[in-house]
Amino acid sequence: MHKDNQPLIFEITKAGRIGYSLPELDVPEIDLSSHLSGGLLREESPELPEVSELDIMRHYTALSNRNHGVDTGFYPLGSCTMKYNPKINEAVARFPGFANIHPLQDESTVQGAMEMMYDLQEHLEEITGMDEVTLQPAAGAHGEWTALMMIRAFHEANGESHRTKVLVPDSAHGTNPASATVAGFDTVTVKSNEFGLVDIEDLQSKVGPDTAALMLTNPNTLGLFEEDILQMAEIVHGVGGKLYYDGANLNAVMAKARPGDMGFDAVHLNLHKTFTGPHGGGGPGSGPVGVTKELAPFLPKPILVKEDDRYTFKYDVPQSIGRVKPFYGNFGIYLRAYTYIRSMGPDGLKAVTENAVLNANYMMRRLEPYFDLPYKQHCKHEFVLSGRRQKKLGVRTLDMAKRLLDFGFHPPTIYFPLNVEEAIMIEPTETESKETLDSFIDTMIQIAKEAEENPEIVQEAPHTTVINRLDETKAARQPVLRYIKEEELVNA
Ligand SMILES: *Cc1c(COP(=O)(O)O)cnc(C)c1O
Numbered sequence: 242m243h244k245d246n247q248p249l250i251f252e253i254t255k256a257g258r259i260g261y262s263l264p265e266l267d268v269p270e271i272d273l274s275s276h277l278s279g280g281l282l283r284e285e286s287p288e289l290p291e292v293s294e295l296d297i298m299r300h301y302t303a304l305s306n307r308n309h310g311v312d313t314g315f316y317p318l319g320s321c322t323m324k325y326n327p328k329i330n331e332a333v334a335r336f337p338g339f340a341n342i343h344p345l346q347d348e349s350t351v352q353g354a355m356e357m358m359y360d361l362q363e364h365l366e367e368i369t370g371m372d373e374v375t376l377q378p379a380a381g382a383h384g385e386w387t388a389l390m391m392i393r394a395f396h397e398a399n400g401e402s403h404r405t406k407v408l409v410p411d412s413a414h415g416t417n418p419a420s421a422t423v424a425g426f427d428t429v430t431v432k433s434n435e436f437g438l439v440d441i442e443d444l445q446s447k448v449g450p451d452t453a454a455l456m457l458t459n460p461n462t463l464g465l466f467e468e469d470i471l472q473m474a475e476i477v478h479g480v481g482g483k484l485y486y487d488g489a490n491l492n493a494v495m496a497k498a499r500p501g502d503m504g505f506d507a508v509h510l511n512l513h514k515t516f517t518g519p520h521g522g523g524g525p526g527s528g529p530v531g532v533t534k535e536l537a538p539f540l541p542k543p544i545l546v547k548e549d550d551r552y553t554f555k556y557d558v559p560q561s562i563g564r565v566k567p568f569y570g571n572f573g574i575y576l577r578a579y580t581y582i583r584s585m586g587p588d589g590l591k592a593v594t595e596n597a598v599l600n601a602n603y604m605m606r607r608l609e610p611y612f613d614l615p616y617k618q619h620c621k622h623e624f625v626l627s628g629r630r631q632k633k634l635g636v637r638t639l640d641m642a643k644r645l646l647d648f649g650f651h652p653p654t655i656y657f658p659l660n661v662e663e664a665i666m667i668e669p670t671e672t673e674s675k676e677t678l679d680s681f682i683d684t685m686i687q688i689a690k691e692a693e694e695n696p697e698i699v700q701e702a703p704h705t706t707v708i709n710r711l712d713e714t715k716a717a718r719q720p721v722l723r724y725i726k727e728e729e730l731v732n733a
Pocket residue numbers: 320321380381382383414416458487489490511526528
């Protein structure tokens with residue numbers, strides 16, 4: 242339940258009120274018009290808000306209290322891994338020796354930071370089973386694109402620039418076809434079979450001499466582990482293509498199975514999901530890419546290497562695709578991921594996977610009697626329900642998602658994946674207690690009953706939030722990010 246559901250009074254200006262106190266001017270005042278010409282000088286006051294320091298403090302604190310975050314409530318947003326981010330990560334990221342260094346410092350003065358990065362690379366190589374890792378990419382999608390650019394460079398170096406097609410199953414994450422397109426490839430969609438897995442016959446019929454790569458999201462966006470990976474690897478490698486593993490949600494398989502052992506040539510990870518980098522406000526993220534020896538010559542430069550006992554950045558990498566991120570990537574996220582990996586240890590990382598999968602299956606089986614479950618087999622880190630039973634009663638998935646807000650829960654991912662009608666994609670993550678899981682399940686069951694007995698209460702939800710339903714598309718596409726006076730906003 243929201244603590245303060247009073248409407249926020251946005252216009253708190255009082256003419257003449259100020260939020261600062263400055264000493265009296267003790268230097269000559271300058272005439273700005275002699276410095277600014279050509280209409281640059283304002284003719285009228287900008288009409289900024291006039292508020293006291295206390296007013297502004299309360300205004301922003303009240304706004305911040307209206308955010309829903311992992312630290313304030315359960316956040317089962319499918320495919321986003323909104324799990325708890327341990328606070329020890331923050332403590333380490335704030336060590337002055339890390340927080341106060343500058344990327345232009347001489348290498349000799351930042352050997353410790355470079356050692357941490359090198360060690361993180363080695364841990365990620367071990368976790369993924371790949372030969373080399375670059376930390377540079379700033380997000381999962383950026384990692385996908387980086388890997389595809391390397392695959393492209395590899396084919397070109399072999400005189401095979403006719404490989405222009407990237408195969409993407411229809412159960413892939415939405416960023417996969419987008420990255421392939423941005424990397425200059427044509428995407429070819431591979432169909433799923435009745436079990437929600439890649440249709441091998443369809444794949445077979447679509448590979449050929451123009452195949453550059455197959456991008457596999459595993460587990461796929463239905464939360465299902467692809468069973469025929471070895472066969473897919475044989476098919477794609479058989480025609481000279483490369484295999485790419487979308488490992489954003491590695492908490493489904495970590496310390497149990499490794500993309501490198503399955504035959505993949507490249508994989509990206511999301512340090513801001515599985516490895517507890519805080520995310521959800523647009524970053525910073527980190528999407529390291531691991532590759533086989535064969536693709537390693539094309540890694541983005543500079544490459545962090547260890548020579549004797551010194552760490553250094555190597556720039557002389559003739560086949561490199563070049564730099565993909567200024568400086569060395571999002572260093573603060575490396576520190577958090579590194580702290581996480583080191584504090585969990587191999588057994589801890591295995592327990593993460595086991596609990597992520599157990600929590601998702603527990604929730605799926607308890608909800609199965611109340612919602613349609615299109616794919617019945619056990620899931621990995623997440624599962625997808627369909628709201629089509631409720632839709633027949635006039636209650637849509639969107640309505641149920643909004644109703645969850647009344648109980649203080651962040652809604653799951655909805656209407657994705659596209660191949661499930663009225664999809665509800667739930668990822669509980671491994672960090673939640675059984676009590677929290679039960680409380681969410683009981684609420685979902687209550688909403689399913691309301692859909693039958695009292696549909697209006699769901700159709701008109703939310704009831705307890707500050708404002709009713711937002712137009713999310715408009716809020717994202719036409720955000721109002723600067724101060725606009727209330728009268729003007731109404732007319733905007
Ligand atoms: C989140 C996610 C991505 C994209 O990661 P970003 O950091 O948001 O770019 C890619 N694939 C899968 C499976 C994901 O869950």
